[in-house]
Amino acid sequence: MSLKNIQEDVDKWISQWKVGYFEPFEALACMMEETGEVSREINHMFGPKKKKSTEEKKDLADELADTIFTICCIANPLGIDLDEAWKRMLDKFNTRDKERLERK
Amino acid sequence: MSLKNIQEDVDKWISQWKVGYFEPFEALACMMEETGEVSREINHMFGPKKKKSTEEKKDLADELADTIFTICCIANPLGIDLDEAWKRMLDKFNTRDKERLERK
Amino acid sequence: MSLKNIQEDVDKWISQWKVGYFEPFEALACMMEETGEVSREINHMFGPKKKKSTEEKKDLADELADTIFTICCIANPLGIDLDEAWKRMLDKFNTRDKERLERK
Amino acid sequence: MSLKNIQEDVDKWISQWKVGYFEPFEALACMMEETGEVSREINHMFGPKKKKSTEEKKDLADELADTIFTICCIANPLGIDLDEAWKRMLDKFNTRDKERLERK
Numbered sequence: 246m247s248l249k250n251i252q253e254d255v256d257k258w259i260s261q262w263k264v265g266y267f268e269p270f271e272a273l274a275c276m277m278e279e280t281g282e283v284s285r286e287i288n289h290m291f292g293p294k295k296k297k298s299t300e301e302k303k304d305l306a307d308e309l310a311d312t313i314f315t316i317c318c319i320a321n322p323l324g325i326d327l328d329e330a331w332k333r334m335l336d337k338f339n340t341r342d343k344e345r346l347e348r349k
Numbered sequence: 350m351s352l353k354n355i356q357e358d359v360d361k362w363i364s365q366w367k368v369g370y371f372e373p374f375e376a377l378a379c380m381m382e383e384t385g386e387v388s389r390e391i392n393h394m395f396g397p398k399k400k401k402s403t404e405e406k407k408d409l410a411d412e413l414a415d416t417i418f419t420i421c422c423i424a425n426p427l428g429i430d431l432d433e434a435w436k437r438m439l440d441k442f443n444t445r446d447k448e449r450l451e452r453k
Numbered sequence: 454m455s456l457k458n459i460q461e462d463v464d465k466w467i468s469q470w471k472v473g474y475f476e477p478f479e480a481l482a483c484m485m486e487e488t489g490e491v492s493r494e495i496n497h498m499f500g501p502k503k504k505k506s507t508e509e510k511k512d513l514a515d516e517l518a519d520t521i522f523t524i525c526c527i528a529n530p531l532g533i534d535l536d537e538a539w540k541r542m543l544d545k546f547n548t549r550d551k552e553r554l555e556r557k
Numbered sequence: 558m559s560l561k562n563i564q565e566d567v568d569k570w571i572s573q574w575k576v577g578y579f580e581p582f583e584a585l586a587c588m589m590e591e592t593g594e595v596s597r598e599i600n601h602m603f604g605p606k607k608k609k610s611t612e613e614k615k616d617l618a619d620e621l622a623d624t625i626f627t628i629c630c631i632a633n634p635l636g637i638d639l640d641e642a643w644k645r646m647l648d649k650f651n652t653r654d655k656e657r658l659e660r661k
Contacts, residue, residue, distance in 0.1 A: 247354040248417070251435065258442055262450040264605055269395045270478035271604050273388060274596040277485050280384050281593015283423070284377060284586040291373045292583050293576055302427060303434075309420050310434035313352070316413050319387070323406060330407075330414035331355065338362055346366040368501055374582035375500050378492040381589050385489010388482040396479050397472055456625070458559040459643065466650055470658040477603045481596060488592050491631070492585060499581045510635060511642075517628050518642035521560070524621050527595070531614060538615075538622035539563065546570055554574040 248327035255317035266322040276315040282308045352431035359421035370426040380419040386412045456535035463525035474530040484523040490516045560639035567629035578634040588627040594620045 259266055267275065286305040320327055363370055371379065390409040424431055467474055475483065494513040528535055571578055579587065598617040632639055 247351045250351040254435070254439060258439070261452055263453050264450055267605060268478075269391050270476075270482060271600065273391050273485070274478060274481055274600045274604070276384060276387065277481070277596035278593045278600065280380060281590045281596065283380065284589040284593065287373050287377050287423070288583065288586045288590065292586070293579060302429065305427070306424065306429045306431065306434035307437060309424055309429065310431060310438045312420060313417060313431070313435070314438065316416060319391070320410065320413055323409070325406065325410045325413065327410065327414060327417070330410035331358070331417070333411060334414045334418065335358060335362070346368055348365055349367050371501060372582075374580075374586060375496065377589070378496045378500070378582060378585055381492035381585070382489045382496065385486045385492065388485040388489065392479065392482045392486065396482070397475060455559045455562040462643070462647060466647070469660055471661050472658055477599050481599050484592060484595065488588060491588065495581050495585050495631070510637065513635070514632065514637045514639065514642035515645060517632055517637065518639060518646045520628060521625060521639070521643070522646065524624060527599070528618065528621055531617070533614065533618045533621065535618065535622060535625070538618035539566070539625070541619060542622045542626065543566060543570070554576055556573055557575050 248331060251313065252317050252321055252327060255314060256321055259318070259321070266318060269319060269323070272315060272318045272322075275318065276312065279308060279312040279315050283312060352435055355417065356421050356425055356431060359418060360425055363422070363425070370422060373423060373427070376419060376422045376426075379422065380416065383412060383416040383419050387416060456539060459521065460525050460529055460535060463522060464529055467526070467529070474526060477527060477531070480523060480526045480530075484520065484527065487516060487520040487523050491520060560643055563625065564629050564633055564639060567626060568633055571630070571633070578630060581631060581635070584627060584630045584634075588624065588631065591620060591624040591627050595624060 266272070283305065286301065286308050290301050290305060317327070319325075370376070387409065390405065390412050394405050394409060421431070423429075474480070491513065494509065494516050498509045498513060525535070527533075578584070595617065598613065598620050602613045602617060629639070631637075
């Protein structure tokens with residue numbers, strides 16, 4: 246019951262505006278914008294210039310949250326239940342991928 | 350208290366393997382792989398070929414969940430609390446962006 | 454006069470099909486798919502599993518070429534001249550960024 | 558002989574700096590950043606806000622050129638010949654994909 250709350254937060258925010266949800270391709274472009282900003286932050290923190298700091302960790306955290314927001318903007322108008330998909334993923338891990346890697 | 354559970358699911362899965370978390374740039378490349386797969390699904394569902402179906406909605410849902418997994422793989426080893434970042438994002442929305450769009 | 458030929462190759466290929474160019478958002482989704490495949494190849498070659506080989510270098514090269522193809526699929530129907538943009542970029546480098554980095 | 562010139566432009570620019578080419582994962586992150594900026598421009602031009610203009614077309618062209626630059630930054634240090642890969646792609650089109658779509 247975890248991603249449900251997240252999806253509801255997004256829905257509450259979006260549903261107050263006249264413009265509403267974007268079309269799938271537009272929402273996808275937003276997701277790519279945010280993924281690009283995550284990349285920029287990781288380049289800042291760990292790239293050749295390396296100016297790692299608490300401030301930058303917060304900036305990266307913010308971009309990751311923004312990306313999750315755009316994921317919900319794709320999922321919500323399509324009626325996608327992310328908790329269900331998350332559970333399916335964990336089930337797949339625990340069956341198909343159970344012996345894939347070397348254990349500790 | 351929503352994304353915390355999600356981050357813990359990821360940590361439980363990763364922590365059983367010897368290989369552990371990837372480096373930030375490697376985890377970022379995984380996030381881009383998944384974003385690419387989200388794009389492929391959206392192209393299948395809504396692109397010129399348009400063969401929308403229940404099966405494809407499930408595939409898209411799965412790719413979105415996979416992307417959230419990779420986001421946690423970036424956040425967890427850096428000690429990033431996604432619930433905190435999510436709250437900061439909502440706060441920003443409710444102050445800075447309060448009057449940005451036309452209301453219903 | 455370099456990217457012009459590339460753009461013409463793409464135009465020759467696309468113009469023989471009834472479906473023609475995709476809409477900008479659809480072409481962008483294709484570009485994201487290809488960027489995702491570049492990521493997968495780089496993960497294969499340089500990631501934790503590291504099975505670098507000549508075959509993989511060819512695969513990465515192919516994905517990079519595919520990405521350039523999708524870039525032309527965005528540029529062409531909008532009448533974007535990539536050689537002009539390339540020249541603008543080099544000019545910007547040679548003025549704005551002239552002293553940005555430490556020289557050899 | 559088209560992408561060769563482009564790759565040489567990039568090499569001439571990079572080779573004057575002490576920092577040189579980035580590592581593959583870092584260069585990939587740059588490519589993702591630029592793909593994100595292409596997304597932002599396409600959202601501006603064709604998204605719900607739609608403020609299409611000559612200026613924006615130029616901005617999109619610039620981001621596409623920047624992305625091609627980052628592609629060369631991945632290809633060059635690995636000794637990847639993009640013209641060869643481009644030719645392989647066209648050959649594949651003209652054999653495997655020859656009858657894939659409906660002709661005009």
